[in-house]
Amino acid sequence: MEAALDVLSWVLLLVGGSVAVISGVGLLRLPDLYTRLHAASMLDSLGALCVFLGLALQAESVAVGIKLLLAPAFLLLTTATAAHVLSKSARRAGLEPLEDTAAAPDAPGGKD
Amino acid sequence: MEFFGLFNYWVFIFLMMAGFYLLLSARNLVKKIVGLNLFQTSVFVFYVSAGKVTGGTVPIQQEGITSYSNPLPHVLILTAIVVGVASTALGLSLILKIKDTYGTMEEDEIDSLDVAT
Amino acid sequence: MAQIIDIVLLVFLCTVAVATVRMRDLFGIAMLFGIFSLLSASVFVVLDAGDVAMTEAAVGAGLTTILMLSTLAATGSRAHPRAVRWKLPLFVVTVTGAALVYATTDMPRFGDPNAPVQTHPVAKHYIETSQEETGIPNMVTPLLASYRGFDTLGETAVVFTAGIGVLALIGRRRKKDGTPVDENHGEDIRAEHHAVVRVVGKILIPAILLYACYIQAHGDFGPGGGFQAGVVFASGLMLYLLLFGVAAAARVAPFAVLERLIALGLLLYGGIGVLNMMLGGNFLDYRTLAENAKDGLHYGIILIELGVGITVAAVVTTLVFAFADHLQRGPVHRQD
């Protein structure tokens, strides 16, 4: 039982870590704000969620475990809202989403 | 280890000087404030690093731990951080007033406006 | 392991610092400074300074960045591109840096347990004797609030000065009910009323305020205390301001009330000190507050942390509200 939990926790931690790295890559490589927001909000939340769950499985006491579960709950709430507000205000400021990603003015590595 | 011991301090000195340079070279008042903050924050890190003991832990009493980092620099820097943000707040509100009355926050433009009056 | 984390953080710090110096867009600079501040908070954690890390994250990365951004929102974010003065600044910086490096060459190495900082009896007193004297596990708290309580009183006075100073600078003349006399409708800075944001905000604000109370009370056992709690409490009110605009926020926490709270917190702190004098001890000698010295210390620390919390929360709220109010008023080209 203990070993199974440990393995599960490690799997979660590793998945969370890799997702976070992928999200970082996405942030750099994606062409415009709206696509980047996907990487920054969705993938990041997923990564953090996995890491926190993995850590919660390792928690010494129930109190610590609950705290470790509360954190991702708030994180899910705030990241999603922040992304929503960000894209909304970008839209209001007149930033148009890219229609054709192939014709992006800043191919990977370019300026933003 | 011997080398690393000083290397750490030197990095902090580099950071301090980056902030100090920004403060001195910038003509925009907000940039100057950012430079000042960089400078101060790096000094704070430098200070706290002086209290660190290799192998020590956070200065919160726990059973089975004997070596703690010195809490005194922590307390000093807590004070210094708060003092720093207080002066930043005042500085920024001064910038607001300057922008209101001069219409600019570039140092040389302000100077030329002052000479004109 | 800690060393690897340390090196990675230092590399990040240097990169961000260089980028800040080279960047021209002011919004970018302000954000980079926020990142720098957050990174140094992580360095503080590596250096075992939990309380400092928390304060740096809340005050340096949070509050300072918010104030910078709201200043930029009012002033515009583009620095004029022009020839940079670099000769004299570079010279001054090189000399200063060289002096600092020169100074470090005779210093105890990083983390040396035999350095004077660690071996001086004062350090021993704070680490060992403080347990017997106060019974508070977090050594930072009694040191902050009692051994060096006078410093902290001064620090609260600095925060007080900042609050009063900013009000004196950009505060407006107000009527009895708190509305400004020179009513000047600029664009309201709140986000558009939207269901998502408002609902989430309403869920978060109580949680934030509750968390602030937790930090306030938890200072004895872990990182926390009046300063951190005050900033977190104020951040709840800031969120309210973002959701419902300056006018509504100023109805919840009117400037006149905030200004009095700023004063009351400092008075509470100083008043405890005067009370100690009347009870026969020295200024800020909390041991006079109860028959048992330990209990007295405890009561004293709780009370002054409360005073600090009130002042800090009120000042931070005042700062943000005043900046937002100024922003909303729009540019006023008049000399007063």
Add this chain to the structure above:
Amino acid sequence: MIEQHAIALVVVVPLLAAPLCVLTGRGRWAWTVATAAVWSSFALALHLVQRVLSEGPITYAMGGWQPPVGIEFRLDAAGALVMLVITGIATIVAPYARKSVEREVDDFRQHRFYACLLLCLCGLLGMTITADAFNLFVFLEISSLSTYALVAMGRDRRAFTAAFRYLLIGTVGATFYLLGIGFLYILTGTLNMADMAERLVQPAWDGEGLVHQTRTARAAFAFLTVGLSMKIAIWPLHLWLPNVYAYAPSAVSAFLSATATKVAVLVLLRMFYTVDGLAAPFSTLPVADTLVPLAIIGALGTSILAIYQDDLKRALAYSSVAQVGYIVLGIGLASTAGLSASLLHLFNHALMKGALFCAMGCIVYRVGSTRINAVRGVGRSMPWTTAALLLGGLSLIGVPLTAGFTSKWALVSAILEQERWFTAALMLVSSLLAIIYVGRIIGIVLLSKRPRGAPQVGEAPAWMVAPTLVLALLNLYFGIASDTSSELALRAAQALEEVAR
């Protein structure tokens, strides 16, 4: 209770009166609270000075924690001298501020103005008394921050830029001080000045030489000196000062010019004499060789600049930098005579600049400005203000029977004691320059005619004229009865050197 705690109360009373001022919410009531606090602080200070002079240094353990665990307050003769100056000037400026602030500061800001003024006083007093190096930093910042706010309440828009520049320079200075203290802390492990001094003369941590001979200690004192020099406004770090004094509200100019730089001088002396037990900066660093030329260049250069200002307050501000030069010159001599002359000049300069800036405030009250074109000839209809201006000016030049004469005389004899003829000659030249700029001010205010069409003005209100005259007459008093002040200065110098031995 008051007897025992006086040394703490002298700082705590203004500190707690500041929030009370804010609570009143009204300018007039805040003024009442502030004046009461300042006067009680002065009464406590008088009592303390008497005790220090008769019984020797007084110490006080904050929070009942004995130093070096807790923070210590320590008052010796040098601190007593500066404390007397600060509280004394504040006591005179407080009634003066009543009318002056009503005219110059918006009514809804006045209670905040008084709160800041009290905090400034509190910060300066704390810097004077505290024996803890970090506590000193906290008080330094209290006084600095409140000063920035006070200066920015001036009517001219240049007050904002002046305050902003002062904020940058002041914060850099304070951070340099913090760095210096940090190095000393790393070397000694303590923050209490006396404890530091003891540990600085012990073998260094790695066993090579004494602590105060290490490179770290040398750099520490260099940073302390540079940081504090920014606050003292030693040439060429004085650039913030002229605009700050010129565009601050009148009451603030009068208070600051008489106190702020003085306290920084005292702190520098404390670092040199108390913290470094052997006054080693004089031997390990080229302090004396740097300070004397800087002081002389500063005194000459800024005196010349003072002549060409078209704003009288600015001219006086430049003259302040020159006078600071004299004070620093005395310190640079590194002798008892030089030190006591320097402290005496510190005392006297507070009196003369206080009187002069108060008189300027009276003119501002009636005319609204101190620009030459605006004030031409106002002296004829403002007899009392002009009398104060004249007395202060004569004292600034150093005419016999005024306070300025006694300290300049002491300074010249201290210089000649070391047979530095050239330095003495240069000092006399800068005194001649003082005759020119003071003469020019008097000429403009009193001798020239009021231009046609310029509004006729009357004398300033008695609330302002009376304190101004008191300050001016004190110049005369301490010029004639100079024994009291010289004795005090000598005791202060000895107290500083005594610790160093």
